[in-house]
Amino acid sequence: MKIAVCLKRVPDTEMRFAVAPDGKSLDASGLKFDISDFDGYAVEVALRLNEQHGPGEVVAVALGPDALQETLRKALSMGVDRGVHLKADPVPFDGLSIAHALAAELKDQGFDLILFGRVATDTGNGTVGPMTAALLGLPCVTAISKLDLSGGQGTAQRELEGATETVTFPLPAVLTIDEGIARPRLPSLKGIMAAKKKPVESKSAALGTVQLTVDKLELPPERTGGRIVGEGPDAVPELVRLLHDEAKVL
Amino acid sequence: MAYTGVDFYHMDGLLSEEERAVRDTVRAWVDEHLMPIIGECYIEGRFPKQIIPGLAELGVLGANLPEEYGCAGLNNVAYGLIMQELERGDSGIRSFASVQGALVMYPIYSMGSDEQKQHWLPRLAQGKEIGCFGLTEPDFGSNPSGMITTAKETKDGWVLNGVKMWITNGSQATVAIIWAKTGAVDDPKSIRGFIVPTATKGYTAKDQKGKLSLRASDTSEIHLEDVRLPKDAILPKSGGIKSPLSCLTQARYGISWGAIGAAMACYDEALQYARQRIMFGKPIGATQIQQVRLADMLAEITKAQLLCHQLGRLKDAGTMTPQQVSLAKRNNVSMACDIAREARRLLGANGILAEYHSMRHMANLESVYTYEGTHDMHSLILGQEVTGHAAF
Numbered sequence: 001m002k003i004a005v006c007l008k009r010v011p012d013t014e015m016r017f018a019v020a021p022d023g024k025s026l027d028a029s030g031l032k033f034d035i036s037d038f039d040g041y042a043v044e045v046a047l048r049l050n051e052q053h054g055p056g057e058v059v060a061v062a063l064g065p066d067a068l069q070e071t072l073r074k075a076l077s078m079g080v081d082r083g084v085h086l087k088a089d090p091v092p093f094d095g096l097s098i099a100h101a102l103a104a105e106l107k108d109q110g111f112d113l114i115l116f117g118r119v120a121t122d123t124g125n126g127t128v129g130p131m132t133a134a135l136l137g138l139p140c141v142t143a144i145s146k147l148d149l150s151g152g153q154g155t156a157q158r159e160l161e162g163a164t165e166t167v168t169f170p171l172p173a174v175l176t177i178d179e180g181i182a183r184p185r186l187p188s189l190k191g192i193m194a195a196k197k198k199p200v201e202s203k204s205a206a207l208g209t210v211q212l213t214v215d216k217l218e219l220p221p222e223r224t225g226g227r228i229v230g231e232g233p234d235a236v237p238e239l240v241r242l243l244h245d246e247a248k249v250l
Numbered sequence: 251m252a253y254t255g256v257d258f259y260h261m262d263g264l265l266s267e268e269e270r271a272v273r274d275t276v277r278a279w280v281d282e283h284l285m286p287i288i289g290e291c292y293i294e295g296r297f298p299k300q301i302i303p304g305l306a307e308l309g310v311l312g313a314n315l316p317e318e319y320g321c322a323g324l325n326n327v328a329y330g331l332i333m334q335e336l337e338r339g340d341s342g343i344r345s346f347a348s349v350q351g352a353l354v355m356y357p358i359y360s361m362g363s364d365e366q367k368q369h370w371l372p373r374l375a376q377g378k379e380i381g382c383f384g385l386t387e388p389d390f391g392s393n394p395s396g397m398i399t400t401a402k403e404t405k406d407g408w409v410l411n412g413v414k415m416w417i418t419n420g421s422q423a424t425v426a427i428i429w430a431k432t433g434a435v436d437d438p439k440s441i442r443g444f445i446v447p448t449a450t451k452g453y454t455a456k457d458q459k460g461k462l463s464l465r466a467s468d469t470s471e472i473h474l475e476d477v478r479l480p481k482d483a484i485l486p487k488s489g490g491i492k493s494p495l496s497c498l499t500q501a502r503y504g505i506s507w508g509a510i511g512a513a514m515a516c517y518d519e520a521l522q523y524a525r526q527r528i529m530f531g532k533p534i535g536a537t538q539i540q541q542v543r544l545a546d547m548l549a550e551i552t553k554a555q556l557l558c559h560q561l562g563r564l565k566d567a568g569t570m571t572p573q574q575v576s577l578a579k580r581n582n583v584s585m586a587c588d589i590a591r592e593a594r595r596l597l598g599a600n601g602i603l604a605e606y607h608s609m610r611h612m613a614n615l616e617s618v619y620t621y622e623g624t625h626d627m628h629s630l631i632l633g634q635e636v637t638g639h640a641a642f
């Protein structure tokens with residue numbers, strides 16, 4: 001099997017964030033970057049499929065600045081065979097523009113599966129996977145939590161609110177991966193050393209027209225402290241009044 | 251908040267991509283596999299054996315030895331970072347890895363025959379064999395040349411007799427590197443190393459009970475009573491006290507890094523607590539006394555990081571001296587002891603609970619202060635280096 005995994009380099013969500021002076025982007029100084037969480041699950045799915053279905057190839061494809069090479073290298077250290085770096089700095093916010101670049105890279109390469117994370121942990125749009133599928137004219141199943149392949153056919157499960165949906169699809173296909181399907185492995189130390197010798201091809205990203213731009217980025221307002229309105233049953237009428245008139249939640 | 255280490259001087263910029271990746275992968279492994287269980291293991295006084303296959307799979311055991319023996323072939327800075335991350339979890343777990351890599355695999359690698367290397371190193375790297383290092387004796391700690399364990403040559407091999415003490419991994423080891431005199435007891439030149447499978451008749455190990463430190467580590471006393479070994483059990487390139495001391499230089503190098511890990515764990519815990527704990531209507535971190543504590547910790551950790559970084563680069567260049575290692579071990583373990591104690595105090599009453607980590611580190615580091623060359627012995631090694639006079 002030949003599988004492509006599309007990765008995004010995102011800031012580590014455990015860090016403290018600040019808005020850059022332009023008021024539209026994150027201040028990157030002091031931030032650590034890593035593979036987006038759901039994309040990590042996609043890498044794990046690709047590696048397991050490759051292990052189960054005999055020798056094949058897993059290719060990681062990512063779009064972004066030169067620093068992205070470290071992110072690709074992490075995927076290689078987990079066991080991905082080679083990387084493709086589509087150069088773009090800055091990365092546009094417009095998912096369709098990115099999807100054009102990915103589709104141009106992925107078309108006619110004979111991939112049986114093209115995997116994405118369900119959603120990127122920074123922008124949270126979840127659009128690039130389905131848009132790439134549309135541009136390639138391939139079926140797309142989103143947010144899958146279980147996957148089986150046999151006889152050129154795939155079966156995927158999607159967790160819905162209070163229900164599970166089972167979907168069948170032909171190969172090749174585009175899938176976006178939800179958490180819970182397979183916990184991403186840690187790269188082994190030997191894997192990290194081996195990754196140094198694996199190929200990463202770097203080329204310009206053929207981005208589509210950028211139609212969406214970010215106007216403003218704001219952090220949520222600081223939370224203010226609570227207020228004690230009284231104690232015991234006597235305080236209940238005042239509490240109800242405040243919840244009704246001030247907080248407007250009743 | 252997840253643990254992110256301490257990097258006040260942007261030391262990450264001095265590390266290569268691989269070195270950072272190695273550090274991050276071991277840090278994630280410690281978060282996932284060690285942190286949830288270490289408190290309980292410590293209280294119960296038990297080494298968590300279940301982590302050995304995971305450590306081996308990760309490639310931690312003998313990580314700076316060559317790939318041809320199934321090791322990861324990392325440089326010494328990456329190796330140091332592994333020790334740092336393991337000791338962020340617990341000194342006992344770092345001790346396990348130090349002994350396996352620096353005190354068992356290293357002497358086989360540097361003093362063993364090709365057959366010994368081919369046979370033992372891959373098994374030790376995979377964690378299929380667990381090793382221990384028998385040098386210290388009940389009456390010979392800082393003065394290992396005085397050892398009284400003997401190896402008498404017979405027509406078909408060797409017979410070992412003696413007692414070794416304070417042996418990390420001693421009870422769970424399947425193989426021991428035992429140092430013994432092949433000549434007279436007053437002849438330190440006759441010290442040689444032996445590879446001793448612990449199932450050999452006459453070899454017994456018993457746990458040392460009552461430890462108030464390194465409780466999640468296996469520490470044992472080893473008795474050797476007419477232990478008969480074949481001729482090829484000897485490490486052919488070993489000879490004299492410098493042989494075991496060369497192993498200790500490797501282990502002390504790792505300890506210098508490990509102590510930074512323990513110190514960073516305590517600083518991180520103290521800083522988070524200082525931000526959250528409200529007393530007199532404000533976080534204790536807003537008081538001058540705790541800020542001084544935290545500033546002292548940050549300064550010492552940053553200095554120790556710079557020390558180890560350069561030491562690692564010297565080791566990779568092949569120019570590191572044992573005295574330089576003494577300086578780093580002495581400085582870093584001492585500063586880690588101080589930081590652990592100050593962190594414990596900053597945590598107030600909570601600081602005595604196993605739920606927090608600082609007191610466990612504080613107690614562990616007292617052993618680290620004393621083992622692998624006591625703090626005082628390293629002072630004397632440095633004193634001898636600069637004055638030319640041995641005071642021991």
